[in-house]
Amino acid sequence: MTFADxxxxxxxxxxxxxxxxxxxxxxxxxxxxxxxxIKEALEAAVASAGLQxxxxxxGVGCMRLxxxxxxVQADPQDALYVRVTPGNxxxxxxxxxxxxxxxxxxxxxxxxxxxxxxxxxANTGITDPERIESYIAxxxxxxxxxxxxxxxxxxxxxxxxxxGLRGRGGAGFPTGLKWxxxxxxxxxxxxxxxxxxxxxxxxFMDRSVLESxxxxxxxxxxxxxxxxxxxxxxxxVRAEYPLAISRLQVAIRQAKRVGLLGxxxxxxxxxxxxxxxxxxxxxxxxxxxxxxxxxxxxxxTPSPRPPFPAQSGLWGxxxxxxxxxTFANIPAIIRRGADWFAGIGTEKSKGTKVFALAGKVRNTxxxxxxxxxxxxxxxxEIGNGAPEGGSIKAVQTGGPSGGCIPDEHLxxxxxxxxxxxxxxxxxxxxxxxxxxxxxMVDVARFFMEFCVDESCGKCVPCRTGTVQMLRLLGKIxxxxxxxxxxxxLEELADMVRHTSLCGxxxxxxxxxxxxxxxxxxxxxxxxxxxxxxxxxxxxAAAPPAA
Amino acid sequence: xIAAPAARKRSSAAERVAQQIGADKRFKILEAHIKKFxxxxxxxxxxxxxxxxxxxxxxxxxxxxxxDMLRLPSSRVYGVATFYHxxxxxxxxxxxxxxxxxxxxxxxxASKVLETIEAHTGIAAGETTADKRLSLxxxxxxxxxGIAPSVVYDGVVTPRQTAESALERxxxxxxx
Numbered sequence: 255m256t257f258a259d260x261x262x263x264x265x266x267x268x269x270x271x272x273x274x275x276x277x278x279x280x281x282x283x284x285x286x287x288x289x290x291x292i293k294e295a296l297e298a299a300v301a302s303a304g305l306q307x308x309x310x311x312x313g314v315g316c317m318r319l320x321x322x323x324x325x326v327q328a329d330p331q332d333a334l335y336v337r338v339t340p341g342n343x344x345x346x347x348x349x350x351x352x353x354x355x356x357x358x359x360x361x362x363x364x365x366x367x368x369x370x371x372x373x374x375x376a377n378t379g380i381t382d383p384e385r386i387e388s389y390i391a392x393x394x395x396x397x398x399x400x401x402x403x404x405x406x407x408x409x410x411x412x413x414x415x416x417x418g419l420r421g422r423g424g425a426g427f428p429t430g431l432k433w434x435x436x437x438x439x440x441x442x443x444x445x446x447x448x449x450x451x452x453x454x455x456x457x458f459m460d461r462s463v464l465e466s467x468x469x470x471x472x473x474x475x476x477x478x479x480x481x482x483x484x485x486x487x488x489x490x491v492r493a494e495y496p497l498a499i500s501r502l503q504v505a506i507r508q509a510k511r512v513g514l515l516g517x518x519x520x521x522x523x524x525x526x527x528x529x530x531x532x533x534x535x536x537x538x539x540x541x542x543x544x545x546x547x548x549x550x551x552x553x554x555t556p557s558p559r560p561p562f563p564a565q566s567g568l569w570g571x572x573x574x575x576x577x578x579x580t581f582a583n584i585p586a587i588i589r590r591g592a593d594w595f596a597g598i599g600t601e602k603s604k605g606t607k608v609f610a611l612a613g614k615v616r617n618t619x620x621x622x623x624x625x626x627x628x629x630x631x632x633x634x635e636i637g638n639g640a641p642e643g644g645s646i647k648a649v650q651t652g653g654p655s656g657g658c659i660p661d662e663h664l665x666x667x668x669x670x671x672x673x674x675x676x677x678x679x680x681x682x683x684x685x686x687x688x689x690x691x692x693x694m695v696d697v698a699r700f701f702m703e704f705c706v707d708e709s710c711g712k713c714v715p716c717r718t719g720t721v722q723m724l725r726l727l728g729k730i731x732x733x734x735x736x737x738x739x740x741x742x743l744e745e746l747a748d749m750v751r752h753t754s755l756c757g758x759x760x761x762x763x764x765x766x767x768x769x770x771x772x773x774x775x776x777x778x779x780x781x782x783x784x785x786x787x788x789x790x791x792x793x794a795a796a797p798p799a800a
Numbered sequence: 801x802i803a804a805p806a807a808r809k810r811s812s813a814a815e816r817v818a819q820q821i822g823a824d825k826r827f828k829i830l831e832a833h834i835k836k837f838x839x840x841x842x843x844x845x846x847x848x849x850x851x852x853x854x855x856x857x858x859x860x861x862x863x864x865x866x867x868d869m870l871r872l873p874s875s876r877v878y879g880v881a882t883f884y885h886x887x888x889x890x891x892x893x894x895x896x897x898x899x900x901x902x903x904x905x906x907x908x909x910a911s912k913v914l915e916t917i918e919a920h921t922g923i924a925a926g927e928t929t930a931d932k933r934l935s936l937x938x939x940x941x942x943x944x945x946g947i948a949p950s951v952v953y954d955g956v957v958t959p960r961q962t963a964e965s966a967l968e969r970x971x972x973x974x975x976x
Contacts, residue, residue, distance in 0.1 A: 283946045286957035320946020323959075455941035456903035493849070493886050494942050534845055534884030537940065551844035552876075553883040612904035612945035619946045650903065684945075686903045700906055704940065710883075 255513035256521060257399055260390060263512070267391035272310040274350055276300075277327045277379065281316035281465045282458075282497050283619075284323040288340065289313075292324055295340035299347045309350065312388075315466020317379040318367075320619035322360055327379075334360045365635040366617050371598065373606050374582045375622045378466040383501050386508040389469040395514055397588035401477050402522045405588075410481040411437060414584065416592035418604030423449055423540075423577030424652065424681045425757075426603070426670040432574065435564040436482040439572040444484040447568070447575045448475055449545060450491040450498070453537035454653030455704065457684030459608040460578040462620050464491070464498035467582065468505035472528065474581030476519070477588060479526050482574050487528040488549050493535060502530055537654075537708035541756045542575045544710065555712045556756035577682065579608055599625030603669035607683060613650075614640050614689035623668070630664040633687055644689035648772070652681030654701040654708075655761030657768025658694060677768040679761070694773040695780060699727040701765040709758065716759030719750035723766065730777060736784040740777060744770065826854045827865060834869045841872060844880055848887055857888040893928040893935035895973045898952040899966075902941030905949035909962075913949060914938065916963035917970060934973060 278284075278293040296311045317325045322336035328350060335346060336358050349355040360366075372378070382388040389395070401410050415430025436444060448471060452460040464471060475487050491499050506528055509515040517525040531549050538544045539554040546568050548554040567573025583605060587595045596604050603625035612618045615637035623632060629649055633639070640646045648658040657678035659666065666672050670680050688697065702724045711717045726743045729735040747763035754760045770777060833850045837843035847870065851862050858881050867874040881887045899905075899914045914925060917936060921929055928935040944950045947959035951966055958969070 282957065283944055283959070286944060286947060286950065286959050323947065452943065453940070455901070455906075456945050457941070458943035458945050461943040494939065532846065532849055533886075534849065535886035535940075536884050548845065549842065551840075551842035551846075551880070553879055555883075610945055612948060613907050618904075618948075653903065684903065686907060686945075688907055692907055697907075700903070707940070 255519065257403075259512075260395060260399065263387055263390045264393075267387045271391075272308055274305075274309045274331075275329045276309060276311045276346070276350075277314045277317070277329065278311065279315070279317040279323060279325040279379065280313040280383075281462055282495075283316070283320040284325060285497065287324045289324045291340045292326065292338050292343065295343035296326070296346065299343040303347050305347065305350075309347075312382050313384070314380060315378045315383050316375075316462040316620050318370075318375075318620045319360055319617060321617060325360075332362055334362050336360045364638075366619075366621075366638065369627075369631060369636050370622050371606050371624050372622050373586050373595075373598075374463060374470075374579055374608050375466075375620070376586065377470060378462065378620075381467060381469075383466055383468055384504050386469060386505065386512060386514075389467070393589065394469055394585070395473055397585040398473050398476050398480075398514070399520050401480055401588055402520045402524055407437060407481045407483065410477060410588065413592045414481070414587060417587045417595040418592075418599075418602075419580065419583055419587065419595065420603065420670065421577060422579035422583070422607070422682065424655065424679060426680060429576065429580055432564060432576070433478065433481055435562075436484075436572050436574040439565050441572045443486075443571045444482060445568040445571055445573040446475060446479045446482065446484040446487040447542075447545065447549065447563075447573060448487065448489040448578060448581055449540065449542070449575055450489055450495075450578045451533050451540045451545060452492060452495075452578075452682060453540045453708075454655075454682055454684045456610065456612055456650070456653055456686045457682050458610045459620065459683045461495050461498050462610075463578050463582050463608070464495070465501055468498075468501050469509070470582045470585055471578055472505055472509055472515070474584035475528065476515070476526050477584050478574060478576065478581065480524050482572075484574065485525050485527065487526065488531050488568075489528060490531045490533060490539070490545055490549060492533045499530065499532060506530070536710070537704075538710045538756070538758050541758060544756065545575070546573065553710075555710045556758075558755060579683070600667065600669045602671055607668065607680070609683045609685045611637055611685050611687070613686035614644055614646070614692070615687040616641055625669045626667040628665050628667055629659065632668065632685070633664060637687060640687070640689045644691065646687055647690045647692060648688045648694065650678075650686040650688060650697070650765075651684065652679035652761075652764070653684050654704045655679060655757065655764055656681045656684075657764050658688070658697065658772065659768075660772040663772075677764065677771055679764070694769040694776050695727065695731055698766045698769045699724065699731060702727055702762070705758065705762040709762075713753075713755035713759060715750045715753040716755065716762065719746055719754075720759070720762050722746055723750065723763065727766070730780050733780050733782060735780070736782055738784060738786075740781060830854060830862075830865070831869065834866070839870055841870060844870060844872065844877065845884070848877075848881055852887060857891050859889070859891075891928075891932070894933045895954050896935045896937060896952075897954075897966075897970060898937045898939050898942075899925070900939045900942045900944065900948070900950050900952070902939070902943075902945060902948070904945035905941075908948045910949040913951065913961055913963050913966045916967055920967055920970065931975070933975070934970065 300309045326335045326338045411433045419429040420426040536554045539548045541556045544554040544556040563573040608622045617638045650658050705720045709716045751763045867877040925938045951961045
């Protein structure tokens with residue numbers, strides 16, 4: 255593979271492009287509503303109308319407005335058809351010829367689309383994820399070429415550092431700093447891992463990126479490997495994402511075939527291979543040390559840090575671990591420059607963030623907004639507010655490690671620091687809207703139950719502390735608890751937070767703490783008067799309830 | 801002299817392996833899969849995935865076979881198989897119904913769907929009906945939050961479920 259070969263693939267692909275493109279969403283959401291049948295029906299309708307030469311039916315990744323799926327978009331007419339059925343295919347073809355149609359359409363000029371800025375999702379819904387040519391036609395793998403042939407590794411790291419990119423997995427560690435640590439650590443053998451173990455309930459960004467634009471992730475990983483001096487990579491994907499796994503397998507096979515993976519990429523001395531590792535349903539494996547244990551084929555239990563993976567990771571070798579979305583940002587940063595990227599977002603949080611918007615909101619789906627966008631813009635303009643008869647009570651970010659942000663704080667800009675200040679976290683990007691019918695105590699119990707199930711059992715505070723907290727929450731919900739139980743819950747939350755081994759335990763109390771902070775009244779309403787004094791049994795009884 | 805015990809151990813493992821292969825063709829497929837990974841220990845999870853795909857669940861025979869083939873202690877294989885939720889150590893029903901209990905599904909009423917199915921079938925999540933026709937499972941999020949609440953029937957993700965629609969679907973699997 256040379257640059258000329260890359261150009262040739264691009265030109266051939268562009269020359270073969272037809273005047274009209276019908277893009278069919280083939281991501282997991284729409285696939286569950288017969289997207290495959292729709293694509294076949296459209297192909298048949300195009301053939302029977304004799305339009306094969308001018309109309310292309312293309313299967314693409316997520317088109318974002320998941321709640322209205324299955325989606326089909328006609329270009330250049332800019333018509334986005336919603337809730338399509340295979341039976342609509344002939345009408346869609348007629349509409350291409352200018353016939354008036356009564357098909358349901360979404361307004362592509364609505365706030366849901368116009369308020370978004372795409373870097374990670376730039377190709378999502380446009381390229382065919384199962385054809386590498388489709389990605390190359392949109393300047394894919396050019397950044398890798400530039401890095402390998404024009405930039406020394408230190409310059410690649412310098413660009414990433416200057417861009418201000420921070421890890422998109424949740425903690426927000428500066429990516430450039432992580433890369434330079436791995437690069438500086440001596441070692442003959444280094445590894446690179448893409449964390450695609452998206453375990454947060456309510457999050458589907460990484461799944462969508464992998465299903466829609468897998469080559470962007472592969473390209474980002476290759477650039478990362480070149481920068482830190484690694485030659486072998488692993489992508490750790492959840493077993494719950496079969497479509498993402500199969501698209502990754504296809505993408506890796508195609509990249510190998512054209513010589514973009516393997517040895518001597520772009521006629522440079524750089525060799526690079528990627529293997530997929532499939533998870534087996536353990537949330538804790540999203541934690542980097544647990545993930546590495548799982549890649550090594552062991553139980554996914556975390557280990558204390560330091561040593562950090564950058565110093566001693568997989569099989570004791572320096573290892574770079576980044577999240578899917580972090581890697582997907584890299585090609586754009588190399589291609590368009592660090593300053594361009596740093597120009598988007600806020601002072602401390604650069605670029606954009608992809609969110610999975612779901613819950614009690616009219617528009618649910620995949621969104622990408624610049625860092626610093628107020629939560630209110632996301633929920634009320636992009637999400638178009640709560641469905642009829644409801645009002646928004648809180649927004650939950652960060653999954654079981656995050657917290658609930660109440661309505662009165664919706665003007666908070668979305669960036670790492672502001673969300674942390676409110677007792678929540680950016681997290682990987684799950685955003686669940688809750689309306690006035692949602693009980694916050696029940697939500698806290700839901701997340702605690704999750705943590706009890708997912709605690710790996712290695713350290714005591716997390717293993718037993720979460721169980722005790724769950725029991726107390728159950729007691730409160732059953733209206734059998736007193737103020738003393740609530741005090742005990744808070745005490746336990748503090749203990750679990752400060753003494754657990756890994757991030758799972760350290761953040762497990764967050765949903766409880768944040769709902770207590772903003773919705774304490776809901777807890778207190780459920781409490782019963784104490785029959786004992788403040789010291790518990792054996793102390794003076796409280797006066798009888800009136 | 802030193803090599804002798806090791807050689808004996810290998811032959812006994814090989815014998816056990818040979819016995820099982822003789823009885824069941826699926827072991828042969830699994831063996832080929834293990835060899836594809838060059839007997840590497842870090843392939844254990846991959847191998848267990850394949851084994852579960854072939855056998856439906858992981859019983860003691862399969863786990864012993866894997867530990868013999870990979871030359872890993874059976875405690876290690878058992879430890880890994882029990883650690884991950886995805887691996888099943890008991891036979892599953894003819895059909896599976898997985899109710900997603902992710903946050904988005906939960907706030908949109910997935911627990912109601914689950915309760916209804918539990919009440920109708922008389923089994924709790926994680927169990928299989930006495931006639932072995934249905935296994936009821938829950939998932940912690942299948943990433944289909946945009947179409948919540950979703951339920952997976954025999955591997956097919958189905959959007960926007962209600963207690964009624966789920967029940968209707970389950971009834972299709974019952975013996976008429």
